[in-house]
Amino acid sequence: MVDVRPLAMGEQIAHQLRREILTGAVEDGLHLAEDALAARFDVSRGPVRDALRQLEIEGLVENRRKRLYARPLDMEELDELYALRGALEGLAIRLAVERAEPQEWDAVQRVVDRMRTAAETGDGEAFATADMDFHGSFYALARNRRLLEAWKPYHRTFSVLVQMSDTRDLAAATEDHQEFLDVVRTGDVSAAVARLDQHLQSAKGRLRDVLGAA
Template sequence: MSEILPIKQQALGDQVAGELRRLIVTGRYAPGTSLVEGHLAEQFNLSRGPIRDAIKILASEGLIDTNRRSATVVGLDGEDIDELFSLRGSLERLALEIGLQRDRSALSKGLRGPLRQMREAREARDPDAFTAADVRFHSVFYDVAGHRRLADVWSQYRPTIEVLLLASNERYEDLGPSVAAHEVLAELIESGDPEAVFEELHGHLDNARLRLRAPYTRPASD
């Protein structure tokens, strides 16, 4: 008799977290909004278990503040974007440094698929597919590095960064400049000059930070 594998409730929690994350990052759930397990369970037509799992996930990402059976939206502001990208910059530099030393050929080869997908998504004017390919491009650094704990930290903040990127990509009619920026980075990685790679990576991520930060920057008061 074959063993019946249990259905993972956590998968539902991930799905709920994904929807709530989108609503929070895009500002549809404003900071200070109360998220109550019971109400959310009714809205999603689910038991409280997946809701509780989703709340734990979002709390670990710093998007909500928990208090027993309720949670309060923290949201994001410009300083949060700066923090996310200073962390991302440190993580990606280390992952690239390890990857270049470990297997530069695998690193260069692994970037080709996501680059092709980005070009195709740009032609199709599909920001969802473009964003997914963009994140896959950067995730290759961690795959090749083979550093589990480094990858774990990236995995924790990757969903928030992906939602931010999607919101930004949806505002642009032509994502060609982003494709070109990734092509330059991939070419430098293939050439194997670490300092040139790290310099380009820094500029690449800082441009993304400024682009994503713009909607969250409050205008100066008169």
């Protein structure tokens, strides 16, 4: 669910650079010099180094002879990301359906209710946050620490991608998540995983359109 802890400076810088790289505000191949970034964010080089190290792990920064360069996603990498997410989240759903108590799904319903409120007020950022909390709930309810740790690095990337790809029809997107949750709560694992695949393919398609237009 929502992590209310304030982000460390390195994480804040990573979040800003991640958004800029994924949206194309930072050009492909741009040299990301620690000194220049430290001056830009008015910090020492330590938080910048932490941020760049995290982005390198996520594949958004490339190390070439000890110099770091921005590396936006191409379409093939986008397909790889969604394939990996489908595998991880499919397992999370299977375990969550098996292990979660019926009342625990009520908390997930409250996340969908947050999405509905965000849709009614037109708050796209709040909607995107709730969207990630919705999917994150599967990992939490799966009660598998290693699975959760495997998802964490990609959660950061997808938190930006979700904002880029979410449809402007937030009401329809809310109902899509409601129907998704309804399927999960039936306990039919095969139907839930199939619904996940449909959900992710649709999101990936919208994102491909966004990236293609950019």
